[in-house]
Amino acid sequence: xxxxxxxxxxxxxxxxxxxxxxxxxxxxxxxxxxxxxxxxxxxxxxxxxxxxxxxxxxxxxxxxxxxxxxxxxxxxxxxxxxxxxxxxxxxxxxxxxxxxxxxxxxxxxxxxxxxxxxxxxxxxxxxxxxxxxxxxxxxxxxxxxxxxxxxxxxxxxxxxxxxxxxxxxxxxxxxxxxxxxxxxxxxxxxxxxxxxxxxxxxxxxxxxxxxxxxxxxxxxxxxxxxxxxxxxxxxxxxxxxxxxxxxxxxxxxxxxxxxxxxxxxxxxxxxxxxxxxxxxxxxxxxxxxxxxxxxxxxxxxxxxxxxxxxxxxxxxxxxxxxxxxxxxxxxxxxxxxxxxxxxxxxxxxxxxxxxxxxxxxxxxxxxxxxxxxxxxxxxxxxxxxxxx
Amino acid sequence: xxxxxxxxxxxxxxxxxxxxxxxxxxxxxxxxxxxxxxxxxxxxxxxxxxxxxxxxxxxxxxxxxxxxxxxxxxxxxxxxxxxxxxxxxxxxxxxxxxxxxxxxxxxxxxxxxxxxxxxxxxxxxxxxxxxxxxxxxxxxxxxxxxxxxxxxxxxxxxxxxxxxxxxxxxxxxxxxxxxxxxxxxxxxxxxxxxxxxxxxxxxxxxxxxxxxxxxxxxxxxxxxxxxxxxxxxxxxxxxxxxxxxxxxxxxxxxxxxxxxxxxxxxxxxxxxxxxxxxxxxxxxxxxxxxxxxxxxxxxxxxxxxxxxxxxxxxxxxxxxxxxxxxxxxxxxxxxxxxxxxxxxxxxxxxxxxxxxxxxxxxxxxxxxxxxxxxxxxxxxxxxxxxxx
Numbered sequence: 001x002x003x004x005x006x007x008x009x010x011x012x013x014x015x016x017x018x019x020x021x022x023x024x025x026x027x028x029x030x031x032x033x034x035x036x037x038x039x040x041x042x043x044x045x046x047x048x049x050x051x052x053x054x055x056x057x058x059x060x061x062x063x064x065x066x067x068x069x070x071x072x073x074x075x076x077x078x079x080x081x082x083x084x085x086x087x088x089x090x091x092x093x094x095x096x097x098x099x100x101x102x103x104x105x106x107x108x109x110x111x112x113x114x115x116x117x118x119x120x121x122x123x124x125x126x127x128x129x130x131x132x133x134x135x136x137x138x139x140x141x142x143x144x145x146x147x148x149x150x151x152x153x154x155x156x157x158x159x160x161x162x163x164x165x166x167x168x169x170x171x172x173x174x175x176x177x178x179x180x181x182x183x184x185x186x187x188x189x190x191x192x193x194x195x196x197x198x199x200x201x202x203x204x205x206x207x208x209x210x211x212x213x214x215x216x217x218x219x220x221x222x223x224x225x226x227x228x229x230x231x232x233x234x235x236x237x238x239x240x241x242x243x244x245x246x247x248x249x250x251x252x253x254x255x256x257x258x259x260x261x262x263x264x265x266x267x268x269x270x271x272x273x274x275x276x277x278x279x280x281x282x283x284x285x286x287x288x289x290x291x292x293x294x295x296x297x298x299x300x301x302x303x304x305x306x307x308x309x310x311x312x313x314x315x316x317x318x319x320x321x322x323x324x325x326x327x328x329x330x331x332x333x334x335x336x337x338x339x340x341x342x343x344x345x346x347x348x349x350x351x352x353x354x355x356x357x358x359x360x361x362x363x364x365x366x367x368x369x370x371x372x373x374x375x376x377x378x379x380x381x382x383x384x385x386x387x388x
Numbered sequence: 389x390x391x392x393x394x395x396x397x398x399x400x401x402x403x404x405x406x407x408x409x410x411x412x413x414x415x416x417x418x419x420x421x422x423x424x425x426x427x428x429x430x431x432x433x434x435x436x437x438x439x440x441x442x443x444x445x446x447x448x449x450x451x452x453x454x455x456x457x458x459x460x461x462x463x464x465x466x467x468x469x470x471x472x473x474x475x476x477x478x479x480x481x482x483x484x485x486x487x488x489x490x491x492x493x494x495x496x497x498x499x500x501x502x503x504x505x506x507x508x509x510x511x512x513x514x515x516x517x518x519x520x521x522x523x524x525x526x527x528x529x530x531x532x533x534x535x536x537x538x539x540x541x542x543x544x545x546x547x548x549x550x551x552x553x554x555x556x557x558x559x560x561x562x563x564x565x566x567x568x569x570x571x572x573x574x575x576x577x578x579x580x581x582x583x584x585x586x587x588x589x590x591x592x593x594x595x596x597x598x599x600x601x602x603x604x605x606x607x608x609x610x611x612x613x614x615x616x617x618x619x620x621x622x623x624x625x626x627x628x629x630x631x632x633x634x635x636x637x638x639x640x641x642x643x644x645x646x647x648x649x650x651x652x653x654x655x656x657x658x659x660x661x662x663x664x665x666x667x668x669x670x671x672x673x674x675x676x677x678x679x680x681x682x683x684x685x686x687x688x689x690x691x692x693x694x695x696x697x698x699x700x701x702x703x704x705x706x707x708x709x710x711x712x713x714x715x716x717x718x719x720x721x722x723x724x725x726x727x728x729x730x731x732x733x734x735x736x737x738x739x740x741x742x743x744x745x746x747x748x749x750x751x752x753x754x755x756x757x758x759x760x761x762x763x764x765x766x767x768x769x770x771x772x773x774x775x776x
Contacts, residue, residue, distance in 0.1 A: 151619045200588045202615040217617035227590040229605035231539045231617045237706035238695035243631050260709035307626035318625035321648035
């Protein structure tokens with residue numbers, strides 16, 4: 001493992017990059033050297049912030065021989081083309097969740113990366129959050145016996161954040177199942193060992209103005225008789241962050257005065273696409289200053305000898321006779337994603353969140369929709385376990 | 389409606405009566421006039437506290453012509469005999485939840501009460517808690533549009549409270565499904581309109597020393613496309629009361645020093661049955677002093693125009709742009725059960741929690757076990773709606 005920073009190129013300079021850029025900027029093992037984006041404004045912002053090269057096209061970025069790895073953070077429907085272009089150019093790939101919308105697109109991405117001999121990491125995803133890894137490690141250690149049940153709840157304003165039209169169309173990967181469910185599934189799979197066997201789910205699309213899934217409840221079976229209950233609402237009302245110390249998903253102490261802000265901003269906007277563009281990467285100064293880990297709502301793992309509550313600062317363990325808090329050291333938000341990238345590219349280490357892992361989580365998302373449609377449990381066939 | 393108090397006889401002077409006695413003692417519309425219990429110690433305690441008559445047998449109590457209504461609070465397996473004895477003697481019946489263990493026993497109880505022309509109320513149950521009724525009324529008012537999803541979680545030390553042997557045998561009505569699930573089902577049915585159509589569930593029996601269900605997760609479908617997710621653990625570790633203002637199930641501010649107390653007491657006891665007997669009714673002085681409503685864990689109703697969180701003090705409404713708290717006036721714990729008894733006996737009013745309502749909730753409990761066994765959703769056929 002050398003000390004040369006990984007030379008990272010970025011495809012797509014939208015909201016996801018704005019939220020992840022601080023982790024790369026702060027990490028000694030990563031250097032942001034290039035980016036591709038269609039909007040000139042975004043390219044200028046990248047050049048100013050990182051003194052990097054920019055390109056209008058993904059192809060041009062992939063032809064840049066200085067780039068070792070490509071972070072693909074374009075809309076879901078473009079993941080296949082962009083990830084495969086990077087792989088074929090011999091670049092390692094860090095690919096935003098979900099890996100893709102369609103399972104065959106995900107298969108094609110995995111195959112292209114395997115065939116090119118490059119690493120594929122699906123992330124950032126909340127399964128990288130340090131308290132999640134901390135809880136998963138504790139479970140694997142056996143200290144609390146086997147995990148038997150997991151309960152996960154998250155309530156956000158997801159549906160009222162500004163959206164492009166396709167983000168409100170399920171068949172194009174819109175709605176909360178693909179963008180948010182995949183986080184919850186990723187976390188729950190990690191805690192439960194990965195090998196989901198079947199899913200039973202109900203979904204809700206309750207706002208005719210935004211006619212895609214905004215909520216769901218699901219029960220997932222795992223190998224070994226473990227089961228997990230997942231509930232999500234993106235309708236921006238009940239605030240489950242109140243049960244997470246008042247810390248928001250991005251690890252910031254929440255301002256109660258901002259209750260309803262997403263809906264208000266959307267209601268006041270003439271042009272939703274413009275409102276969305278305004279949330280793209282503009283400078284490092286506008287990135288949120290987190291003081292806690294990111295989180296995805298209150299999650300409890302019920303084990304044979306104790307329960308674990310994942311918090312934005314670590315984990316709480318509820319034993320037979322006492323409670324205990326174990327903090328997870330905080331550096332910068334998403335530092336763990338940068339760690340995984342460096343370990344994969346420089347150390348040859350395989351992250352948990354490989355392409356096949358991301359494909360398995362995507363399969364669960366599709367199975368949720370299938371079960372909600374059929375009224376029956378949906379079987380799963382592409383699951384992989386957590387490596388021991 | 390006259391002002392004469394309802395003359396109530398009690399069958400069984402165990403823990404359930406100890407918890408309900410204060411509501412009757414404080415209510416101007418109820419007078420505790422008689423009781424039947426096998427233990428002389430319990431009978432003496434009742435005589436001392438209420439200057440009432442006592443009997444060794446249920447038959448003798450039912451032959452007491454001064455008794456107008458009988459509160460049956462004996463073990464689940466005795467409900468059928470005791471409720472039918474009371475009905476045949478022409479007494480109105482207040483019957484502890486669950487109405488019975490077996491559905492045919494429940495049917496027989498309902499038929500006996502209908503045939504005798506007496507009122508049957510199944511309770512106390514947490515569906516009587518004032519915040520539950522407040523939330524249900526708000527939903528019925530239409531102010532927040534239709535309810536679409538409900539999320540209910542409760543974590544208690546149920547499995548480690550002292551038990552008689554049959555309370556740890558599922559086939560005899562032991563375990564959390566019949567004793568605890570029925571509360572959660574009652575509440576959720578009330579919020580969702582009552583007409584459950586199908587249940588999908590997973591159960592857990594994870595302590596070989598106490599080999600009955602201690603946990604479950606379930607998804608319940610209701611008429612109109614409403615669905616509810618229920619999770620329960622009675623293994624006494626994660627404390628969901630922390631999300632309910634630190635108030636325990638009985639409406640008392642919780643002492644953090646009592647964490648793990650049930651398990652410790654059980655571990656230290658030589659004789660579990662004796663430990664249980666010690667929790668029976670002994671005097672009014674030992675009943676807990678509640679300062680909030682009873683509750684059954686955090687419950688959220690997601691409606692079209694706002695979400696409702698049920699708290700021990702009322703409800704919190706999460707609207708599009710603001711949050712609002714609506715308190716529910718508190719008198720004494722379980723005052724609402726006494727209200728319902730008086731309204732039924734003196735006013736001829738039918739409570740929500742009739743025998744047929746209790747039968748429907750019991751059916752859901754059986755369906756949870758059936759679904760967990762079969763791996764498929766279980767259909768429901770005996771459901772009734774909430775009267776409008």
